[in-house]
Every structure is written in structure tokens, then in C-alpha cells.
Amino acid sequence: MAMASATEPQQDGTRALAPVLKVLNGVPLAVWTLIGLLLFWEAYVRLANVPPFILPAPSAIAQEFRAYGHRLFPNALVTMFEVVFGFTCAVLIGVPLAVAIVYSKFIQKGVYPLIVASQTIPKVAIAPLLLTWFGYGMTPKIVIVILLSFFPIVINSVMGLRSASDEMIHLARSMGASAWQTFWKFRLPHALPSIFAGLKLATALSVIGAIVAEFIGADKGLGYLILIAGSNFDVARQFAAIICIALIGMCFFFTLEMVERFAIPWRNKSDVSGEA
Amino acid sequence: MNALPSPDSLSTPATDTLTSTGAAHVSIKGVTKVFNGRKGRVQALEPVDLDIRRGEFVSILGPSGCGKSTLMMLLSGLLPASSGQITVDGKEINAPNPEAGIVFQKDVLLDWRSALENVMIQAEIRKSDKAEAKARAMELLSMVSLDDFHDAYPSELSGGMRQRVSICRALLHKPPLMLMDEPFGALDAMTRDQLQLDLLKLCRDDDMTVFFITHSIPEAIFLSDRVVVMTPRPGRVERIVNIDLPRPRRLAMREDPKFIQYVHELTGIFKSLGVFREE
Known part of the structure; x- marks a missing residue:
């Protein structure tokens, strides 16, 4: 009992x-x-x-979010806009350029090598130049984001579009497919997984581009906040801004992953980690 | 030009020429193919002459690299011949022939389309009637026992199922001429047997001519009305063997003395060509 x-x-x-x-x-x-x-x-x-100007505790960073959120949030929005707008432009330039490279002998031989060679220039090195040309506003930041993110998009799209096998193209031609049908119904869907791999690489680079551009000359944005907080030894604020950046990057990446799942349903069973 | 083959145009020592009456469905006359590669000119095909009757199942049998696939590419119009002439129904082939149905060794299914959609691409490209094509696609898929796999993506299908889908795709528009390039070459032996039976079933009703490339002697005998033996590169027609076995073909026929005799005959030809070397 x-x-x-x-x-x-x-x-x-x-x-x-x-x-x-x-x-x-x-x-x-x-x-x-x-x-x-x-x-x-x-x-x-x-x-x-540990003194807070060396390493603040997570609780102190959380406190910083509460106290400083009203300044963090609008600046985060600025950075987010630069990232998303720049990335979108890079896609709109990069993917059609990849198509042109694959379909035009002239662009493939005359332009593509220059694009590849231009990648040896560190984008950070031309950032001050862009500042001189476009001023302190958002334009130079967006241009840097485009410059950084468009390359992996172009390279991966070109690879994807070229990867259609000879048999696939023979098959299309044997059905009497037009050039447009061959592109739209065979080459492009076949290239989608590769294009998305490029887009995912570009998300990370576009966030880097926006922050670096803000470091070099800005009066708003998370990069700017980090720079100001750094000069004031306000480490907790820097951490808060860094966490915001990380969140932006993650949200961006996962949004893209959702789009990918929607656009490439036949690939649902493949890895979730992505290629980036 | 003249649709009937003149006897002296057959410069190759083919033992069997077309004897049927009427014009040939497919006529190959003095066709050669030369590739200009990095190592200079490569003669893939020496002059080939061959006539194929309507509704005939002809296998092209030869070792790897003998130009079998090249010959099929020329027949489909996807590659131009270096010289000679190919006609289908009296029309000269000098552009991709959309009347042909093509199956490659690789199934070339489109990963982003379900089995049914993969068959339907044929109708989409040809802009044929959707409903009618869909009914035919479903019928074809059910003939090869894929009723339950209409919505499956290629990644969810086995190799044999994938190749069956690709055969259905080639058959959707009822092509008068079917070109098949080692379609079962990448499949395991059992799947291969089943697909041979499936193919014969699919071909039975329509008055379809099949040009079937293989390097399997039993497969060629089992499927064909005639087996065309090609020499190692540069390829030419060495011999044509009539296969006089009743249809429908049954698996048990492979033990038939007649079948075995054909195997011996064809093996002997390849031995004399130096394709097989025994100690």
C-alpha cells in the first residue's frame, strides 16, 4: 500500500x-x-x-534591444531595403545576362570573359569611388549590393542553362520545338535548381554588400549604427545591430528557400541546408 | 529520286536485299558521315544502303562505336549526312523529322514534370488536342502498367519505369517511324526482358516501323523482323539476317532451336569481323 x-x-x-x-x-x-x-x-x-565594454552579457544585449529598439528598427529597415532592392536588381540583370551569354556567341566570347575577370577587383576597393559618383544616399549601397550579388547569379545561371544534355536538346528538336519552346519548356526549368543555388549564394553576399557600403559612408543603416557604436565603445549596441543583421540574412535566405520549394516542387526531398 | 533501290546501288556485301513489293518506308542510299574532330577527319559511316518496309521491326546490331547511333541521328534528321540520301515516305530528310518518335539510352525525362506530364510534353510542343492526347497518354501508360504512377516525378520512379515513360512519350503522336537508340542498354536483365515485351505490345497495333539499335544479339533476334549487322568503325552494313520467328514473340522462344541458331549465326559473323576474340 x-x-x-x-x-x-x-x-x-x-x-x-x-x-x-x-x-x-x-x-x-x-x-x-x-x-x-x-x-x-x-x-x-x-x-x-568581464567589463561590458569588452563583452556584454546576453541579458545586457536584450536590455539594449528594449532601450534602443526605436532607433534599431528604422535603421534595420533601411539596410533591409538596400539588400532586397539591390538583390532584386541583381536577379533582373543577372539571369537575363546569363541567357544572353548562353545564346549569343558574341556576348559569350566578348563580354563574359570581362565579367569573370572583373571579379578580381575587390568590390570594397571601388566603394569610395561609388560614393563620389552617387553621393551618400542609398544609391551607392544598392550599387555595391548589385555588384557583389550578381556574379554568383550569372555564373550559376549560365552553368544551369548549359547543363541541358545533348539528348534533351535532340528530343526537343525531334518534336519540332521552336527555339523559344526549347528554352521555356526544357532549358530554363532544367536550370532552375542551379539558378536557385546562385540566388542563395547571392543573399549572403548582398547583406555583406549593404553593411560594407554603409561602413564606408552613410548616415543611416545598421552598418552605420555599428560604426557609431564602435567609436563610443558601446559593445552591447554593436551586438544588437549584429543580431539584427543576422536576422535579416536568415529571413532573406529562408524566404528564398520557400520560393525555391514552390518553384521546384520536384526537388522537395533534396537537402534543406542549401548550397551556400 | 527513284524510291525503289536499284540493285547495283548496294555495293556492300549484304546478303539480303529488300524484296518486297512497293516503295520502302525508309530508304538509305550511299549515306556516309564524316566528323571533323580535333584529331582530324573521322569516318563514322562508310556508304550505308538499307531499305526498311513499313511496319517492319529492324534492329541494327553492332559493337560500340560502329556508327549505329550516328545512323539513327541521320535518320532523325538531327544530324546532316556527309553524302548520300535518306528518304522517309519518299521525302528527303534534311531537317529534324517531327514524324519520328525517338527514344535514347538515357530516358531524358524532365525532372520537373510528372510521368503523365512527361508524356504530354509531346502534345504540348506539337500543339495537338489536349484532351485527346491525354486519353492516349493514359492508355499508353496503362499498357506498360504505370496506372498508379501518373503523378510521380521521375525521381520517384525506377530506371525501368522511367524508360517506359520515355517510350510512351515517343509513341504519343503515333509516329509512323520509331527510332530507338539502345533504349534498354542501361537496364538490368530482368527489367530489360519485361521492357522488350512491353515494347512489342506497344508496337503491335500500329503499322509502325521500328529502327532499333542494340548491341545485344538475343535482344535483336527476339524483337526484330530483320537484323542488320554492322562492322566496327567505320561502320557499314555487313549482313542482313531475316528473323523467321512467329509473332507474338514469347520469352520461351529464346530456347527455341531456331532462336539459338540465329544467335550462333550472328555470333559467327562478329567472330569473323574480329569483334569477338577467343583463345
Whole structure:
């Protein structure tokens, strides 16, 4: 009797915990790693008395978000706009350019090598020049984003469009497909996975482009905030801005991944990690 | 020009020439192909002469690199011949012939389309009637036991299923001429047997001419009315063997003494050509 009553509540306890455990099991392992890391960071800063201008605790960064959010948010919007607008332009330039490279002997031989060779120039090196030409507004930032992100888009699209096998093209021709049908129904869908690999690479680069451009000359944006906070030894604020940047990058990447799943449904079973 | 072959145009030592009455469906006259590669000129085909009757199943049998595939490319009009003339129904082929149906060794299914949509691409490109084409596509797929796989993407199909879909695609527009380039070459032996049976079933009803390339002696015998033996490169027609086996063909016929005799005969030809070397 005594033993039974001792075990019963225990069983009840595990039964009540079961759904909770189930939910917790569903949380990806990476989240637990992150939580562990943050706890370690918090404990280390507190126990070792690290001064906040060297390394602020996660709690201090969270506090910074609360206190400074009204300034962070509009600046994050500026950066986000530069990234998305620049990226969109890069896609609109890059993909048609890739098509032109694949279809035109002249562009393939006369222009493509120049594009490839131009990639030896570090984009950061021409940023001051762009500032001189376009001023301090958003234009030079967007131009840098385009310059950085358009190359992987072009390269991957060209590779994808070229990867259609001889047999596939023979098949199209044997059906009497026109050049347009061959492109639209065979080459382009065949190239989509490769094009998306390029787009995903470009997302990361476009965020880098926007921040670097803001470092060089800006009066708003997250890059600008980091620079100002740095000169004031406000490390917590820098961390807050960095986290914003990371969030923008992640949101952007996952949005693209959703688009990819929609555009390439036959590939749903392939890897989720992406090529970037 | 004249649709009937003149006897002296057959300069190759082919033992069997076309004896049927009427014009040939496909007529190949003195066709050669030379490729200008990096290593200079490569003669892929020496003058080839061959006539194929309507509704005939002809296999082209030869070792790798003998120009079998080149000959098919010339027949489809996808490659121009260096000299000679190919006519189909009396019309000279000098551009891709959209009346032909083509199957390659690779199934070349479009990854982004389901099995049914892959068959339907034929109708989309040709802008033929959608509903009618769809009914035919479903019928073809069910003839090769793919009823349950209309919506499956190629990545979800086995190699044999994929090749069956590609055969259905080639057959959708009821081509009078079917060109097949080692379609079963990449399949395992059992799947291969089944697909041979499937192919014979699909070809039975229509008055379709099949030009079938293979390097399998039993496969050529099992499927064909005539087997055209080609020499190693540069390819030319060495011999044409009539296969006098009843239709419909059954798997058990492969143990038939007559079948085995054909295997011996064809093996002997390849031995004399130096394709097979025994110690």
C-alpha cells in the first residue's frame, strides 16, 4: 500500500510530462545548443566580471534591444531595403545576362570573359569611388549590393542553362520545338535548381554588400549604427545591430528557400541546408 | 529520286536485299558521315544502303562505336549526312523529322514534370488536342502498367519505369517511324526482358516501323523482323539476317532451336569481323 502510493504519483508525473517532453523533443537540437551557449556566455560574463565594454552579457544585449529598439528598427529597415532592392536588381540583370551569354556567341566570347575577370577587383576597393559618383544616399549601397550579388547569379545561371544534355536538346528538336519552346519548356526549368543555388549564394553576399557600403559612408543603416557604436565603445549596441543583421540574412535566405520549394516542387526531398 | 533501290546501288556485301513489293518506308542510299574532330577527319559511316518496309521491326546490331547511333541521328534528321540520301515516305530528310518518335539510352525525362506530364510534353510542343492526347497518354501508360504512377516525378520512379515513360512519350503522336537508340542498354536483365515485351505490345497495333539499335544479339533476334549487322568503325552494313520467328514473340522462344541458331549465326559473323576474340 505504502509502496503503491509512492509509485503512483511518480507515474502520474511522467504521464503529465509526456506531452511536454514530446514538444521539447521536436525543438531542433541546434536551438538547445544555442541556449546552452547563451547560458554559458551569461554565466562567464557574470562570474569573471568581464567589463561590458569588452563583452556584454546576453541579458545586457536584450536590455539594449528594449532601450534602443526605436532607433534599431528604422535603421534595420533601411539596410533591409538596400539588400532586397539591390538583390532584386541583381536577379533582373543577372539571369537575363546569363541567357544572353548562353545564346549569343558574341556576348559569350566578348563580354563574359570581362565579367569573370572583373571579379578580381575587390568590390570594397571601388566603394569610395561609388560614393563620389552617387553621393551618400542609398544609391551607392544598392550599387555595391548589385555588384557583389550578381556574379554568383550569372555564373550559376549560365552553368544551369548549359547543363541541358545533348539528348534533351535532340528530343526537343525531334518534336519540332521552336527555339523559344526549347528554352521555356526544357532549358530554363532544367536550370532552375542551379539558378536557385546562385540566388542563395547571392543573399549572403548582398547583406555583406549593404553593411560594407554603409561602413564606408552613410548616415543611416545598421552598418552605420555599428560604426557609431564602435567609436563610443558601446559593445552591447554593436551586438544588437549584429543580431539584427543576422536576422535579416536568415529571413532573406529562408524566404528564398520557400520560393525555391514552390518553384521546384520536384526537388522537395533534396537537402534543406542549401548550397551556400 | 527513284524510291525503289536499284540493285547495283548496294555495293556492300549484304546478303539480303529488300524484296518486297512497293516503295520502302525508309530508304538509305550511299549515306556516309564524316566528323571533323580535333584529331582530324573521322569516318563514322562508310556508304550505308538499307531499305526498311513499313511496319517492319529492324534492329541494327553492332559493337560500340560502329556508327549505329550516328545512323539513327541521320535518320532523325538531327544530324546532316556527309553524302548520300535518306528518304522517309519518299521525302528527303534534311531537317529534324517531327514524324519520328525517338527514344535514347538515357530516358531524358524532365525532372520537373510528372510521368503523365512527361508524356504530354509531346502534345504540348506539337500543339495537338489536349484532351485527346491525354486519353492516349493514359492508355499508353496503362499498357506498360504505370496506372498508379501518373503523378510521380521521375525521381520517384525506377530506371525501368522511367524508360517506359520515355517510350510512351515517343509513341504519343503515333509516329509512323520509331527510332530507338539502345533504349534498354542501361537496364538490368530482368527489367530489360519485361521492357522488350512491353515494347512489342506497344508496337503491335500500329503499322509502325521500328529502327532499333542494340548491341545485344538475343535482344535483336527476339524483337526484330530483320537484323542488320554492322562492322566496327567505320561502320557499314555487313549482313542482313531475316528473323523467321512467329509473332507474338514469347520469352520461351529464346530456347527455341531456331532462336539459338540465329544467335550462333550472328555470333559467327562478329567472330569473323574480329569483334569477338577467343583463345
